[in-house]
Amino acid sequence: MREEEVSIDELSYELSMVLEGLLYYAGVKKSNLEEAANIYVQSIDDALENSEATGVDEVIEIIEYMKKHHKKLFEK
Structure with missing residues (x-):
């Protein structure tokens, strides 16, 4: 398997x-x-200020926080 260098910009874009x-x-909404x-x-x-979540649970808590504090983003 050949290793390829991937730039930080490319990784940032993909993320x-x-x-x-x-x-x-x-x-x-899109x-x-x-x-x-x-x-x-x-x-x-x-x-995550008072959270003990780790890994994917952190992501879930952030989404739940956004749904509570930024409801407008989720309106269809």
Whole structure:
């Protein structure tokens, strides 16, 4: 198997697309995906402030936090 170098920009782009896909399946309208991705990143500390969640449970808690505090993103 050949190893290829992947740039940080490429990884960042791919991670951004995965996050937007995750948010879409969590119920965010397509027109709000970019805004929701930014809010997701900005909400991490607040959403997990008193949490003991780890791994995928952290992601779930952040989405639940967003659904509670940023309802408009999820309106269809």
